Amino acid sequence: MRMKPFRIEQYFAKHEFSAKYLLSSSDAESRTIQDVLDLEPGSHERLLQHWCGYTESPGAPWLRSTVAAIYKNIAPEQVLVPSCAEEGILVVYHAMVGPEDHVVVETPCFESGLEVARSTGAEVSEWRRKAEDGWSHNLDALRKLIRPNTRMIYITTPHHPTGLLMPRQVFEEVIELCRKHRILLFCDEVFRELEHDPGMRLPAACDVYENAVSLGSMSKTYGLPGLRLGWLVSRNPSVIQRCLDFRFYTTICSSAPSEFLTDVALRHRQVLIQRNLGILRRNLSLLEAFFAERSDLFEWVKPNASPMCFVRFKPQRDVAQFLRRTPPHSFRVRTREYAGGASATELLPGIKVLEKHKSGIRAKRTSGTTSESCQAKLTVSKSCDCEMVRKGILSTRPPNSGASEFSALFALSEAVSFLQIRHDGA
């Protein structure tokens, strides 16, 4: 198995835990273990008593029942519980696809959706969606990609990185196409149940197509990535069996405490969903106002699902170069200091970069190089809503899955936070 470097994860590994304001993650705001246990009286005591041995490889039976209840037509034995969706992607591709096969991948996508497919040795074609077409789906293009040995189609809905739902009619036609050509549909649904309007929710692929596998996760919609737990669901028993057989070589079974906590969280998932939707809706309107005001700099298609959106930073085409030139730490500033006055050592380097790359933006240091003068220029209202800043809906991506022409605001994320604070508080 040959894997290309996972660029986005490498980028995260470098910056995720040092960038002050992370606007580039795709998960909803996380919670503490205490918050999860508070969802259900008695669960704290039960967690302390929970057996910390190996768990059952397909997943604890009670957890498989809880997962099955998310779906309409699914029995517990049609669920497999890998340790996170990322493991699910590895397991499905390597269990189901080989060098003699052809796979179609909807792109742009989460990088492993494409690269793990390639690592199987299969021939991989991209079903590309483009910004200039408003990210629409070209079904004719998909039809043309299908070959006699097309074994699998991988799609993501709600979609990473655009935050857009696949239109229902497109979803249905993809399924019809798969059914006609006996193709396994691998549907990455890790953002499902975070549609901004729940009425727009699509059925899960596993519910409506007998040869589909749906991928779910605790990480995104429910905001609990630290549990490292996901699930694969299929009504095709050989898919579950083959994935299980492969899984014996990856993690054998999931973490016992995570299974327990996932079970509690999923049984109360509506509480988590409502909270996350609340944050998301508030921030989305802030963001919409911000992009409307700065349409000279930013371009986007407003998302309708997930906590993500995909934004183009107009002045900069060469994203990789931009990222190299503007390391995120240039923008490191502290909210505490904003509220009480900024320190020159923290702010000045950031402002300089802003001035250089984004002339015309409000964040201008007009005079003064001392901490006092900075304080005067940059103090913002303490009442500003920093929710979006703490874990916003703005997803900014480095060149990912071939979408290199598209803006990666990664390095800018703290600058955007900064601007958002100004915008909101000014």
Ligand SMILES: Cc1ncc(COP(=O)(O)O)c(C=O)c1O
């Ligand atoms: C579309 C998509 N699928 C799968 C994953 C992996 O999720 P997990 O944290 O459960 O491994 C991600 C993570 O960003 C993702 O965006």
